[in-house]
Amino acid sequence: MxxxxxxxxxxxxxxxxxxxxxxxxxxxxxxxxxxxxxxxxxxxxxxxxxxxxxxxxxxxxxxxxxxxxxxxxxxxxxxxxxxxxxxxxxxxxxxxxxxxxxxxxxxxxxxxxxxxxxxxxxxxxxxxxxxxxxxxxxxxxxxxxxxxxxxxxxxxxxxxxxxxxxxxxxxxxxxxxxxxxxxxxxxxxxxxxxxxxxxxxxxxxxxxxxxxxxxxxxxxxxxxxxxxxxxxxxxxxxxxxxxxxxxxxxxxxxxxxxxxxxxxxxxxxxxxxxxxxxxxxxxxxxxxxxxxxxxxxxxxxxxxxxxxxxxxxxxxxxxxxxxxxxxxxxxxxxxxxxxxxxxxxxxxxxxxxxxxxxxxxxxxxxxxxxxxxxxxxxxxxxxxxxxxxxxLAPTTLLQTLIQHRRWSEVPSLCLLSGIPLFPKISSAWVLPFAFVIIVHRAYSLGEFVWCGGTFQGWWNEQRMWLFKRISSYFFAFIDNILKLMGFTDSAFAITAKVAETDVSQRCEQELMEFGASSPMFTVIATMALLNAFCFVGGMKRVLMDMQSWFSNPFTLQILLCALLVIISLPVYQGLFLRKDEGRMPSSVTQWSLMFAALACALACY
Structure with a gap:
């Protein structure tokens, strides 16, 4: 118009x-x-x-x-x-x-x-x-x-x-x-x-x-x-x-x-x-x-x-x-x-x-x-x-996840269990997968930059979509099931509009804020550790089989797992490397390690 x-x-x-x-x-x-x-x-x-x-x-x-x-x-x-x-x-x-x-x-x-x-x-x-x-x-x-x-x-x-x-x-x-x-x-x-x-x-x-x-x-x-x-x-x-x-x-x-x-x-x-x-x-x-x-x-x-x-x-x-x-x-x-x-x-x-x-x-x-x-x-x-x-946008990861929980994939274990999900790279059947993955991501990046964003901003958005899928939307699904069954009423969480000085400073430095204990953080940390364990297990499988990357049926799964590990780098930093108040609480680290290890043990068994 x-x-x-x-x-x-x-x-x-x-x-x-x-x-x-x-x-x-x-x-x-x-x-x-x-x-x-x-x-x-x-x-x-x-x-x-x-x-x-x-x-x-x-x-x-x-x-x-x-x-x-x-x-x-x-x-x-x-x-x-x-x-x-x-x-x-x-x-x-x-x-x-x-x-x-x-x-x-x-x-x-x-x-x-x-x-x-x-x-x-x-x-x-x-x-x-x-x-x-x-x-x-x-x-x-x-x-x-x-x-x-x-x-x-x-x-x-x-x-x-x-x-x-x-x-x-x-x-x-x-x-x-x-x-x-x-x-x-x-x-x-x-x-x-x-x-x-x-x-x-x-x-x-x-x-x-x-x-x-x-x-x-x-x-x-x-x-x-x-x-x-x-x-x-x-x-x-x-x-x-x-x-x-x-x-x-x-x-x-x-x-x-x-x-x-x-x-x-x-x-x-x-x-x-x-x-x-x-x-x-x-x-x-x-x-x-x-x-x-x-x-x-x-x-x-x-x-x-x-x-x-x-x-x-x-x-x-x-x-x-x-x-x-x-x-x-x-x-x-x-x-x-x-x-x-x-x-x-x-x-x-x-x-x-x-x-x-x-x-x-x-x-x-x-x-x-x-x-x-x-x-x-x-x-x-x-x-x-x-x-x-x-x-005012949320200044902590928890605020963001809570907001998207109100508004609303784990192939890694297959890699650890020895179940291939994609064709070998040497097979012609890999071309449709590669075409869809590359074109879709390229289009997404181009669209984001065209709207005034940066490459790093696009990468951050991909990370946040992963985090929201496995935490906010999962808990939103559970909330809806409980509501439909009559166990709970609808709830409306208000996103905080103010932040403490140190939180604001970390946000300006683009450091993710993990400072609070939350079940959603436990899910995110567990999935990050699970992907890391599965990546190591997948690499071990390839090296022991002595197969070419092109003929190995797990190559694409390993690459996907590696991508998920790279996306989750801020989580690993929050779990093990950071010393500031925005790091993962020790209780989240302990629970996530236990859950990830248990999932890997069950997959291997």
Whole structure:
């Protein structure tokens, strides 16, 4: 779809639709409130009419610490938004901007003076939030600043509380303006009701509650879903996405526009293979990309279960901005709370099935996107030169494996047992195997480099795919079996967004982090040792048989085993060579040695 962005922006400025922005957080310890509000402030500062922006924070942790940070952010936005728009700064996350602003030339004395003043205000706000977060409670002095803190008087725990809904900034309020008198975006805090006897369906349940609550408060026809660590890196992303929906010829077919998930803390060669650019881009040629849970603009109707209809969808476009909510903030708060209650979905069972994000699977985003496409909608992959969103990639191997376990081969023993799997190299039948192996890997490498990666980055990705296959996906399979048999409920593991200083330093040096004990590490270490033992056993077999490499039936298996050993070099280093805190725990080393030796003994027997 080719669009003249500049022409459409000027033509449709007045007709731009309202946008509802959902930011999701779940734990103030793993996802610090200071980080969360940077994402919130970055989307509040979009290059877009502020009265048409509505920002919602879903706090599934139900934390007054996060609410306090939102109160601070609502106040700081009054000086931050005018500064961003006056000087067209990028990015518009205060933390990211002030971290990179040191590289800017200070030729404009007015900008330099204002920047210094606002940076001082930001540092003060950040210090207050971090101090309060570290303390773990809200002081009585702070509680007096906003009526919303009274809600926590009746909160028993993060898993047992009523719906907490506070409209911190209401666009219809004449007082909701910045220091220059310009309107501010609507800003809403939501902690949906939680009761132990009701399953809350994790992020999917959180987003579905936001869909319902926002339909009562603002009802924007387009919804942007973001994780709390994915701040806006490009203030024009919203206009760019809207251009796809507003295209006269094909816009009515678009169900969602997916931006790639990009990270600001990737090492040069992406040691943990966190980038998914190749995979997401590959979908674009087959009906459009899948929905990956963040950085995605959705058509509200499509997300809520509407099937695509050519004529009906064209007609609906004209009425997008017809709905206006004139109630006061307090009225909207009172009437909207029931939409985020635990029992609401019992009366409307289509939520999580036909409407909103799908339930029953930790990768609710992917199956939701597929369901939207099955209803006839197209999806768009948009990857502008300046990344639309930047987040934080896992900085340890365990975080990466846990993440992929939520999202979701051992030929070596045959070598040790004397069972050939491939033809001899001297046989013509080896050619199909060689062709597939070489062409597939060459294509994979070329595709990766074409998307901006490096050879070392591609190699790291191959390593991570091996690790994920034998650990994350294996445990995910076990989890699903146990869930289907009724032994366990679905679980949602939150990936840590902060790292200790020494962990960050090792990540920057591209040293794999093995510092924690985990069954997944035991599996990876066992497989690495098994491949090493089998490689040695295979070499011994070839040398004792005194056969030519070309006539030996185990040559390809030995080469494959050698490749697996090379891929596993960081594991051997973590097991036996490294002395830092990121090495394999001794318990993992002991168990993996025992399991690998036992497997080899059984194979030989």
């Amino acid at each position: 080719l669009i003249n962005f500049g022409r459409k922006r000027s033509r449709y400025e007045e007709a731009l639709p309202n946008i509802d922005i959902f930011v999701c957080t779940a734990d103030p310890m793993i996802e610090p409130p200071a980080m969360v509000i940077n994402t919130v402030l970055s989307v509040m500062a979009y290059d877009y009419p502020p009265q048409k922006l509505n920002v919602y924070l879903s706090d599934d942790g139900g934390s007054d610490l996060t609410f306090y940070a939102m109160v601070e952010a609502s106040s700081f936005s009054k000086i931050w938004l005018p500064f961003c728009k006056k000087f067209k700064v990028e990015p518009r996350s205060p933390e990211a901007y002030f971290r990179t602003a040191v590289l800017e030339p200070l030729e404009d004395p007015v900008k330099a003076k204002e920047r210094s003043s606002i940076k001082k205000s930001y540092e003060g706000m950040k210090k207050r939030i971090e101090t309060t977060t570290k303390l773990g409670r809200i002081s009585e002095e702070i509680r007096k600043q906003h009526k919303g803190f009274r809600e926590w008087n009746s909160v028993a725990s993060r898993r047992y509380h009523q719906t907490i809904l506070q409209i911190l900034v209401h666009a219809k309020d004449p007082k909701a303006v910045d220091i220059e008198g310009q309107p501010l975006p609507t800003l809403v805090y939501l902690a949906r009701e939680k009761r132990p006897q009701y399953h809350h369906n994790f992020k999917a349940g959180s987003v579905n509650a936001l869909i319902r609550v926002s339909s009562r408060i603002s009802n924007g026809p387009i919804i942007l879903i973001l994780d709390c660590d994915m701040y806006s890196n490009n203030s024009e992303s919203m206009r760019d996405a809207v251009c796809f929906f507003m295209d006269e010829e094909k816009g009515h077919e678009v169900g969602f526009v997916q931006f790639p998930q990009s990270f600001e803390n990737l090492t040069k060669n992406d040691v943990y293979g966190s980038s998914l650019n190749v995979e997401i881009h590959g979908f674009d040629g087959n009906g459009g990309p899948c929905f990956i849970g963040t950085g995605c603009f959705h058509r509200r109707n499509a997300l809520c279960g509407q099937k695509y209809s050519d004529q009906e969808c064209k007609e609906n476009w004209k009425g997008w901005n017809d709905i206006k909510m004139e109630e006061t903030a307090s009225v909207l708060e009172d009437t909207s709370k029931v939409l985020a209650s635990c029992t609401y979905e019992e009366k409307y069972a289509q939520w999580g099935n036909e409407m909103g994000l799908k339930y029953g699977c930790p990768v609710e985003d992917v199956i939701t996107g597929l369901a939207i496409q099955c209803r006839g909608w197209r999806s768009i992959y948009f990857n502008p030169e300046r990344k639309g969103f930047l987040g």
